[in-house]
Amino acid sequence: MFKSKIYLAVMLCLSLIGLEANAQETPPLETLQLNLKETLEYALENNADAKNAKLEVMISQTTIKEETAAGLPQINGTVGINYNPLVQVVFLPNEPPFGDPSNPSDVIPARFGVNYSSNVGANMTQMIFDGSFFVGLRAAKTYKALTEFDKVKVENDVVENVKKAYFGVLVNAERIKLSQANLTRIDSLLEETRALNEAGFTEKIEVSRIQVQRNNTFSQYKRSLTAYDISKQLLKIQLGLPKNYEIEITETLAELNPEEGLRELLAMEGTHRVEMDQLNTNLELTQLDLKYTTSQYIPTIDLTANFNRSGAGDSFSTLFKSINWFSSSAIGVTMNIPIFDGLSKSARIQRNRIQLQQLENQKFYLGQNIQLEIYQARQNLTNDLEVLAVQRESMTLAQEVYDISKIKYNEGVGSNLEVVDADAALIESEINYLGALYDGLISKVDLEKALGILKEGIID
Secondary structure, eight states, X not given: OHHHHHHHHHHHHHHHHHHXXXXXXXXXXXXXXXOHHHHHHHHHXXXXXXXXXXXXXXXXXXXXXXXXXXTSOEEEEEEEEEEOSSOOEEEEEOOTTTOOTTOXXXXXXXXXXXXXXXXXXXEEEEEEXXXXXXHHHHHHHHHHHXXXXXXXXXXXXXXXXXXHHHXXXXXXXXXXXXXXXXXXXXXXXXXXXXXXXXXXXXXXHHHHHHHHHHHHHHHHHHHHHHHHHHHXXXXXXXXXXXXXXXXXXXXXXXXXXXXXXXXXHHHOOOOOOHHHHHHHHHHHHHHHHHHHHHHTTSOEEEEEEEEEEEEEESXXXXXXXXXXXXXXXXXXXEEEOOOOOTTHHHHXXXXXXXXXXXXXXXXXXXXXXXXXXXXXXXHHHXXXXXXXXXXXXXXXXXXXXXXXXXXXXXXXXXXXXXXXXXXXXXXXXXXXXXXXXHHHHHHHHHHHHHHTOXXXXXXX
């Protein structure tokens, strides 16, 4: 018996040591307290897509430098050493006055070359005229402008997704509060009904009926907890937040849904959309591509210059003697004249012209689509505000019906079934109200996107 106690004590100590070690291995969660504005600012700095868009702008800057470098002098150096184990033999006719009478052959083998040779040199090419260079440089700058617009578009998408995820967290948090209040109310009713049943004033079926309602309310509460956790994880992903961070939102739904602001939003006119800037820039790039191809019909002129030092020796020791080294240099101008390329440039020009027509069609369609988006988002928000008002009234009425049913039941002039039905109706009205509130917030984000004002008030 004594040994068993010692064994249990040792195992308990080891378990406590293991728990302490696990606690040390797991880093504590850090809580990040954010309101909506701070959440959006954090997302624009840490979201993966937003960071990649900024990197793409930096890449476009290097493209401009690369295109500019093509117009600067291109200088290369060469250094080489060659060893010829078998030097090339050249045959000469064995004839006077250089023939060898003692050689019976009609040819004389002569070795022209040495075993070792080396050279050091530099050559330079400078573009004098190339029409495509200036077009390419302008295209690189236009491409940089396109990446800037792409960055704005990505940031708009990030703001849209973060706002919707943020509102999802708030709505699910509100659902949890309502579910907890509903559980408290139904538990109180269940306790009262059980007491009445034990005193013989009510039947067992009335207790069972409330217990069923309590179970349904508890299930709704658990679903709300799960939805809240999932919505927080989604928000963390949109923010680019590390796993060891937790989010605590410092705002409520009421603070983010002032009806006056929504009415002002409905009266706003559409502003400039970045999607139109993207399309116009793509049009300009295609026009520049057309000019680039056309400019390749024009001759190009380059200045070339080179300087070389060459040396040779029949052995490696004599290869680097200064007496065996000689200099050479050349300066020239080269003109490259395009004559016939199999009509490849002509085909490319035709393709560019067709692409321009496509982009013009897309521009027309985009303009119409933006107007449709604004109209649809405005109608959706208007409808959601009306539904929200109706659901708010329904929730107030459902609360009144429940209160009256509860009073009647307590005074003995109402039935248990009325109370249960009123409680179910109240819970349903609360769920419908929160659903309408969430729909209204999402419609608000959609209208802000359609109007092109998603990022207003956010520091870039």
